[in-house]
Amino acid sequence: xxxxxMQPRDTGKEGTAAMVEETxxxxxxxxxxxxxxxxxxxxQLLDDRLERQWLETMVSRDVxxxxxxxxxxxxxxxxxxxxxxxxxxxxxxxxxxxxxRNETGSAWAEDPPSRFRHFVSNIRAYQRSDGDFGARSAxxxxxxxxxxxxxxxxxxxxxxxxxxxxxxxxxxRREILLDHTVIAAENLAIFx
Amino acid sequence: MTDTVLxxxxxxxxxxxxxxxxxxxxxxxxxxxxxxxxxxxxxxLRQIYGRCWVYMGHESEIPxxxxxxxxxxxxxxxxxxxxxxxxxxVMLNACxxxxxxxxxxxxxxxxxxxxxxxxxxxxxxxxxxxxxxxxQTNGExxxxxxxxxxxxQVGIHQGLIFATLDASAPPLKEYLGGIxxxxxxxxxxxEHGVExxxxxxxxxxxxxxxxxxxxxxxDDFHLATLHRSAITLGAFPVNPIENMKxxxxxxxxxxxxxxxxxxxxxxxxxxxxxxxDELTESFNTSAISEDQLAxxxxxxxxVGNVFPNLTFIALPVSEDSNKPPVAAITLRTWQxxxxxxxxxxxxxxxxxxxxxxxxxxxxxxxxxxxxMAGLFEMDDSEPWMSVVKTGRSVAAxxxxxxxxxxxxxxxxxxxxxxxSFPGPGVVYTPRYEEGVQRNLYKFYADMMLAPPGEWPxxxxxx
Numbered sequence: 001x002x003x004x005x006m007q008p009r010d011t012g013k014e015g016t017a018a019m020v021e022e023t024x025x026x027x028x029x030x031x032x033x034x035x036x037x038x039x040x041x042x043x044q045l046l047d048d049r050l051e052r053q054w055l056e057t058m059v060s061r062d063v064x065x066x067x068x069x070x071x072x073x074x075x076x077x078x079x080x081x082x083x084x085x086x087x088x089x090x091x092x093x094x095x096x097x098x099x100x101r102n103e104t105g106s107a108w109a110e111d112p113p114s115r116f117r118h119f120v121s122n123i124r125a126y127q128r129s130d131g132d133f134g135a136r137s138a139x140x141x142x143x144x145x146x147x148x149x150x151x152x153x154x155x156x157x158x159x160x161x162x163x164x165x166x167x168x169x170x171x172x173r174r175e176i177l178l179d180h181t182v183i184a185a186e187n188l189a190i191f192x
Numbered sequence: 193m194t195d196t197v198l199x200x201x202x203x204x205x206x207x208x209x210x211x212x213x214x215x216x217x218x219x220x221x222x223x224x225x226x227x228x229x230x231x232x233x234x235x236x237l238r239q240i241y242g243r244c245w246v247y248m249g250h251e252s253e254i255p256x257x258x259x260x261x262x263x264x265x266x267x268x269x270x271x272x273x274x275x276x277x278x279x280x281x282v283m284l285n286a287c288x289x290x291x292x293x294x295x296x297x298x299x300x301x302x303x304x305x306x307x308x309x310x311x312x313x314x315x316x317x318x319x320x321x322x323x324x325x326x327x328q329t330n331g332e333x334x335x336x337x338x339x340x341x342x343x344x345q346v347g348i349h350q351g352l353i354f355a356t357l358d359a360s361a362p363p364l365k366e367y368l369g370g371i372x373x374x375x376x377x378x379x380x381x382x383e384h385g386v387e388x389x390x391x392x393x394x395x396x397x398x399x400x401x402x403x404x405x406x407x408x409x410x411d412d413f414h415l416a417t418l419h420r421s422a423i424t425l426g427a428f429p430v431n432p433i434e435n436m437k438x439x440x441x442x443x444x445x446x447x448x449x450x451x452x453x454x455x456x457x458x459x460x461x462x463x464x465x466x467x468x469d470e471l472t473e474s475f476n477t478s479a480i481s482e483d484q485l486a487x488x489x490x491x492x493x494x495v496g497n498v499f500p501n502l503t504f505i506a507l508p509v510s511e512d513s514n515k516p517p518v519a520a521i522t523l524r525t526w527q528x529x530x531x532x533x534x535x536x537x538x539x540x541x542x543x544x545x546x547x548x549x550x551x552x553x554x555x556x557x558x559x560x561x562x563x564m565a566g567l568f569e570m571d572d573s574e575p576w577m578s579v580v581k582t583g584r585s586v587a588a589x590x591x592x593x594x595x596x597x598x599x600x601x602x603x604x605x606x607x608x609x610x611x612s613f614p615g616p617g618v619v620y621t622p623r624y625e626e627g628v629q630r631n632l633y634k635f636y637a638d639m640m641l642a643p644p645g646e647w648p649x650x651x652x653x654x
Contacts, residue, residue, distance in 0.1 A: 089559055104421040189570045
């Protein structure tokens with residue numbers, strides 16, 4: 001288990017990381033507008049707790065959705081993300097299980113639910129050489145529960161691969177790279 | 193930063209509260225005010241975390257000379273190293289010159305820890321190797337007397353590294369007592385043993401460490417209620433009522449555990465916690481007895497707590513309703529960060545001779561159920577967060593609120609003592625009782641009241 005190398009992590013599909021090239025799209029391009037819109041609509045669905053709708057309309061059945069663990073390391077050792085250790089390691093099936101959990105009426109971690117807001121910014125869109133699209137965005141997740149007066153703030157970057165399936169963009173891979181090593185949230189009953 | 197200063201009048205208040213606990217625990221009465229209590233906490237840092245054996249990590253995390261990880265005793269940073277002679281060292285992360293933190297990364301490999309302030313350099317065994325211009329500054333003074341400060345004792349059981357700051361503490365084997373037998377049911381099933389799957393996950397929750405510790409000591413009842421959503425989704429293969437068959441064990445003073453066991457071959461559920469057959473075929477008596485192997489075989493869940501704050505859980509789980517459950521092993525410490533916060537350190541383990549696919553499946557299932565995003569664990573912090581609020585409330589103090597830990601007291605409930613059990617300790621069946629938790633608090637009160645240098649003559653709760 002080694003910390004990542006000097007380069008920021010590549011979100012290539014398993015086994016093809018070295019072979020896919022990503023070309024940054026101009027910010028005034030149609031593709032950029034489509035990706036930015038997709039991310040904004042996604043954020044709204046999650047903020048509104050429409051999780052099943054999010055899963056069924058925006059997530060590929062082949063999705064890989066991960067949040068790697070991070071450690072404090074020296075500069076020369078890279079960004080500190082671990083290759084095989086995670087906070088989240090989800091497939092469509094496990095995401096669906098979590099969505100179903102919130103529907104059981106006994107998912108106490110989010111019932112009564114928190115109030116979330118996904119602040120998505122610093123959006124970049126990429127054309128990938130295999131025909132899929134890349135998206136990178138900064139996320140600031142604001143979370144308030146009950147009568148707390150101090151919010152939980154979680155900050156990080158999301159690196160996504162979006163695939164067009166039957167004309168709609170769907171999430172094929174998401175890597176959530178947090179700015180935290182120790183996470184000060186009592187649970188991660190959250191969709192990032 | 194927590195205020196850890198202990199004042200004389202605080203000691204008197206804490207002693208009175210601990211006597212109240214000590215007098216009431218055999219009747220199942222626990223004062224609410226011991227939870228989330230700043231004055232109690234300051235005493236705990238000294239009497240519990242400053243005296244008991246604390247889990248530091250697993251040998252497989254520092255396999256090679258020079259390997260180190262940064263861990264905690266109480267709130268304090270310790271460097272845990274494997275030195276050039278392959279010994280394990282546990283040393284305060286502080287330079288002897290001015291107390292500056294010398295290790296600033298979570299883990300790595302080095303035989304030289306160099307302080308950034310004046311360049312004092314220490315070896316992986318803590319000895320001072322050099323300091324810039326030593327002759328000009330300190331002349332002929334011996335460097336060897338200026339090494340890092342070591343914990344008073346270090347001990348290892350089944351690869352689990354423990355340390356204590358108390359030279360008068362009994363040796364680790366004696367401290368663990370009967371719970372060593374039960375730890376073997378998870379960690380000693382073949383000659384290969386286990387290894388960590390990777391570094392620990394860390395997250396902070398607003399709770400008093402005693403809440404999750406007592407939960408780990410044998411709270412099975414909450415499976416059906418707090419974790420109802422996970423049961424509904426098929427994350428655990430045994431019906432909650434059926435799952436109450438098994439044993440509650442007060443293995444030694446302070447150390448308790450709980451076994452969900454099939455009572456006969458006809459009983460449902462997995463054997464050997466749900467490890468795959470190809471793996472269980474390698475389980476043998478090379479490190480354990482026939483009785484231990486038989487107990488491990490009939491076990492569906494093994495969950496317990498080594499006092500103060502090391503919880504071990506081995507059970508069959510699945511993170512995905514469409515996938516069958518498999519065995520996962522998780523160890524976690526509830527590391528105190530003040531009277532009302534803890535940092536959870538969460539490790540996953542696998543048998544060394546498991547295949548990469550088996551290890552991956554076990555890890556994914558364990559991570560998806562017992563971690564901060566886990567189907568079970570997401571809900572655990574909910575009750576614990578509010579226990580802290582109740583404990584520190586003025587209302588609980590003024591109204592002298594006592595919590596009910598009475599389940600299983602003589603005449604109450606259906607649990608009965610088992611007179612002949614292959615493993616050590618006081619044993620009850622079925623698991624509808626709370627003696628396992630009374631056992632934790634009884635020892636806790638004994639330690640909180642023990643004079644310095646004296647180790648209490650403690651007994652299990654019974």
